[in-house]
Amino acid sequence: MTSTQSSSTPRKILVLGATSGIAEATCRIWAAQGASLFLVARNGEKLAAVAKDLKTRGASYIDTAVADLDDTDSHPALLAHAINSLTGMDIAYLAHGILGDQTHAEQDFNAAAQVIHTNLMAPVSLVTWLANFCVQRRSGTIAVLSSVAGDRGRKSNYVYGASKAGLSAFLEGLRNRVDREGVTVLTIKPGPVKTAMTAGMPRSEKFADVDSVAESIVRAIDKKKDTLYVPFQWRPIMFAVRHIPERIFKKLNL
Numbered sequence: 001m002t003s004t005q006s007s008s009t010p011r012k013i014l015v016l017g018a019t020s021g022i023a024e025a026t027c028r029i030w031a032a033q034g035a036s037l038f039l040v041a042r043n044g045e046k047l048a049a050v051a052k053d054l055k056t057r058g059a060s061y062i063d064t065a066v067a068d069l070d071d072t073d074s075h076p077a078l079l080a081h082a083i084n085s086l087t088g089m090d091i092a093y094l095a096h097g098i099l100g101d102q103t104h105a106e107q108d109f110n111a112a113a114q115v116i117h118t119n120l121m122a123p124v125s126l127v128t129w130l131a132n133f134c135v136q137r138r139s140g141t142i143a144v145l146s147s148v149a150g151d152r153g154r155k156s157n158y159v160y161g162a163s164k165a166g167l168s169a170f171l172e173g174l175r176n177r178v179d180r181e182g183v184t185v186l187t188i189k190p191g192p193v194k195t196a197m198t199a200g201m202p203r204s205e206k207f208a209d210v211d212s213v214a215e216s217i218v219r220a221i222d223k224k225k226d227t228l229y230v231p232f233q234w235r236p237i238m239f240a241v242r243h244i245p246e247r248i249f250k251k252l253n254l
């Protein structure tokens, strides 16, 4: 048994934003464990390629749906269909998101609103439905990709940071509500990871490896953790960053 396998591996996994680099790496581990996967993404061609690859890697069942997750009206039908297809759900994994263009968003409210919609409003809609489903059954894990960027607003990415701060606070409150109902809510806070999202950034070759990030995510889900900083160094780093006095912080170029 490898470090990423567990005897009690949940079998039925719904993945929203399945073509994300981090989601794909996580699904490769779950596929090798023989999980049943329902994959949702907005690009049908990429989604078909990911689904084919995961089948080859050992997934016991795969179904897919193409959906733009910004369309919150479509969420109830999409989620009901996915769970029907899986005949249940042990884990819901939310991985979709956009970085946006901070400079543009500073001048254009619509650009800022798009980031907030995709990264906060859409997950709130999805997670509200999923949490109520899990509470009814008194089981299930909802694992969501937030970000260390939500731990403190910085001038270089405060619009994205605000969307993730809102998401982390929402998940924290939800956990406080549903933990006593047998439902686990995991907030995942990655530091910079090598994926398409960060490909154009300076020093991106030094960012965390997506496969080791995925291994940590699978382990945290298996252990029913509340919050995961990944790589782990980001927990003390963000602790320090959150405690820099504002009179100093506001003068830093972060």
Ligand SMILES: NC(=O)c1ccc[n+]([C@@H]2O[C@H](COP(=O)([O-])OP(=O)(O)OC[C@H]3O[C@@H](n4cnc5c(N)ncnc54)[C@H](OP(=O)(O)O)[C@@H]3O)[C@@H](O)[C@H]2O)c1
Residues within 6 Å of the ligand: 017, 018, 019, 020, 021, 022, 023, 041, 042, 043, 046, 067, 068, 069, 070, 095, 096, 097, 098, 099, 118, 145, 146, 147, 148, 189, 190, 191, 192, 193, 194, 195, 196, 197, 198
């Ligand atoms: N990479 C990092 O350094 C990092 C750090 C902290 C947190 N995160 C978070 O981790 C998550 C995954 O990011 P990643 O690094 O794996 O980035 P990625 O490879 O760029 O994946 C982002 C995914 O979100 C999908 N998406 C965006 N808007 C969507 C929409 N409206 N409907 C459906 N799908 C949509 C994209 O689909 P398309 O391919 O069709 O565009 C893409 O598959 C994101 O929430 C991100 O904010 C990433």
